[in-house]
Amino acid sequence: MLSVSEAEAIIFNLLQPLDNQFNTEIVDLLSAQGRILAVPITSELDFPHWDNSAMDGYAVRYEDVKGCDRDNPAILDVIEEIPAGYQQISRLQPGQAARIFTGAVIPTGADTVVMQEVTQRQNNRVVIQVAPKAQEFVRKRGSYSQAGDELLPAGVMVKAPEMGILAAAQCNQVCVFRKPKVAIFSTGNELVTADKALNSGQIVDSNRYALMALVRQLGAEAIVLGIVPDEPEALKEVIETALISADIIISSGGVSVGDYDYVEQIIQSLSGEIHIRSVGMKPGKPLTVATLENEDSDLRVSNSEEETQYLKSRRKLYFGLPGNPVSALVTFWRFVQPAIAKFSGLASGWKPIFIKVKAKQELRSSGDRECYIWGRLNVVDGVYEFALGAGSKVSGNLINLAQTNAIAVLPAGQNLIPAAGDVSVLLVGCHL
Numbered sequence: 001m002l003s004v005s006e007a008e009a010i011i012f013n014l015l016q017p018l019d020n021q022f023n024t025e026i027v028d029l030l031s032a033q034g035r036i037l038a039v040p041i042t043s044e045l046d047f048p049h050w051d052n053s054a055m056d057g058y059a060v061r062y063e064d065v066k067g068c069d070r071d072n073p074a075i076l077d078v079i080e081e082i083p084a085g086y087q088q089i090s091r092l093q094p095g096q097a098a099r100i101f102t103g104a105v106i107p108t109g110a111d112t113v114v115m116q117e118v119t120q121r122q123n124n125r126v127v128i129q130v131a132p133k134a135q136e137f138v139r140k141r142g143s144y145s146q147a148g149d150e151l152l153p154a155g156v157m158v159k160a161p162e163m164g165i166l167a168a169a170q171c172n173q174v175c176v177f178r179k180p181k182v183a184i185f186s187t188g189n190e191l192v193t194a195d196k197a198l199n200s201g202q203i204v205d206s207n208r209y210a211l212m213a214l215v216r217q218l219g220a221e222a223i224v225l226g227i228v229p230d231e232p233e234a235l236k237e238v239i240e241t242a243l244i245s246a247d248i249i250i251s252s253g254g255v256s257v258g259d260y261d262y263v264e265q266i267i268q269s270l271s272g273e274i275h276i277r278s279v280g281m282k283p284g285k286p287l288t289v290a291t292l293e294n295e296d297s298d299l300r301v302s303n304s305e306e307e308t309q310y311l312k313s314r315r316k317l318y319f320g321l322p323g324n325p326v327s328a329l330v331t332f333w334r335f336v337q338p339a340i341a342k343f344s345g346l347a348s349g350w351k352p353i354f355i356k357v358k359a360k361q362e363l364r365s366s367g368d369r370e371c372y373i374w375g376r377l378n379v380v381d382g383v384y385e386f387a388l389g390a391g392s393k394v395s396g397n398l399i400n401l402a403q404t405n406a407i408a409v410l411p412a413g414q415n416l417i418p419a420a421g422d423v424s425v426l427l428v429g430c431h432l
């Protein structure tokens, strides 16, 4: 059985991330939030665009004010007022000052700004009793970045600061990676949708809803293909459908050793290659990972020869998650989430995030497999602490998974972490 790190390495190597030759689209700036930049962003603008004032005060010539103090104040004629957005009229001559406000253009002839708090106004003259440093409170043109500098690299997800930077650079059409298309379906005769009455022996296909939420949370497009009965033909059809429209396929259920677990068999019948059949982890042992040839609908339209070759070279990644709801979510968080994040074009921040924290309670595991115990990461007196989730830690117990934001990891061979001991936890529900 593969270790978790071996399985992770196999998955990350199988990934063929979206690239900026065939997998980009142009979106309006307002629709760029949450998208991933496909090309670096530069601007012809300098930032700041011109020398401007960092303070409300007076624009002066340093020569006129250097060395002044309470006994020898500098007294200057105030020749005009320059609020932000105003274009000055006259050039500052020796012995002159201009009233200036934060953000306003530094008038020609001035090179320093004196804060108004250290001045006294006397009609149309200003008395300055504290000598500033040369060029103090002047935001020099181009001091943040120069025309042509890279403002944002490719592979960055557009969040609030990046939205501001794109706007400041007047990047109104943004080139981003297209969204990953992730097909989701569930397998099992016992399953019904949430809106159906439950007959005896039936349960709701809760995995679909949870997995759809996780896929969307990553900014990917969820293609929900519903419930597939435990019939080989039905499963084959839905996988073929998924192969046409999706980059990544996620199924849950039917990957264990039961007589109705057909996923592996059908993947092989579609000449898929199975790379992972099970992993030494609990929960999540029966995880199945495969690749299948590209039956992309794009292949049918007349592409350029180059694009056809490109599409043919792109295999589809298949994750057969275990049916147990907690197993499905834990294997998603541990493997599928970083895989989709890397596939989506993120240059960094896609790897799973583990942090070392204190365990609030004693943590136990069988020790035979790498054990994932769900719970919550809380901040107690400014320090992260991992608190166990409620209820029995069995992989069918979805109900007690509520509010989970972290999963404690006990490596194989370690079956106990004492209360207040150090534990490594996997952050879930967020990625940097």
Ligand SMILES: Nc1nc2c(c(=O)[nH]1)N[C@H]1C(S)=C(S)[C@@H](COP(=O)(O)OP(=O)(O)OC[C@H]3O[C@@H](n4cnc5c(N)ncnc54)[C@H](O)[C@@H]3O)O[C@H]1N2
Pocket (backbone or CB within 6 Å): 186, 187, 188, 190, 191, 203, 204, 205, 206, 207, 208, 252, 253, 254, 255, 256, 257, 258, 261, 283, 284, 285, 286, 321, 322, 323, 324, 325, 327, 395, 396
């Ligand atoms: N003899 C053995 N039996 C099992 C083994 C084993 O090694 N030897 N592995 C166990 C482990 S570990 C897991 S995990 C499960 C996984 O089995 P499957 O992936 O084949 O899942 P199913 O059998 O189809 O379902 C398992 C369980 O989960 C419920 N389920 C299934 N799909 C959904 C869904 N979409 N939403 C909510 N719940 C779902 C299903 O009703 C079953 O209760 O195998 C163990 N068995």
Ligand code: MOO
Pocket (backbone or CB within 6 Å): 281, 282, 283, 284, 285, 286, 322, 324, 326, 327, 395
């Ligand atoms: O993989 Mo199972 O999730 O140990 O129940």
Ligand SMILES: [Mg+2]
Pocket (backbone or CB within 6 Å): 253, 254, 255, 256, 257, 258, 260, 261, 323
């Ligand atoms: Mg089964």
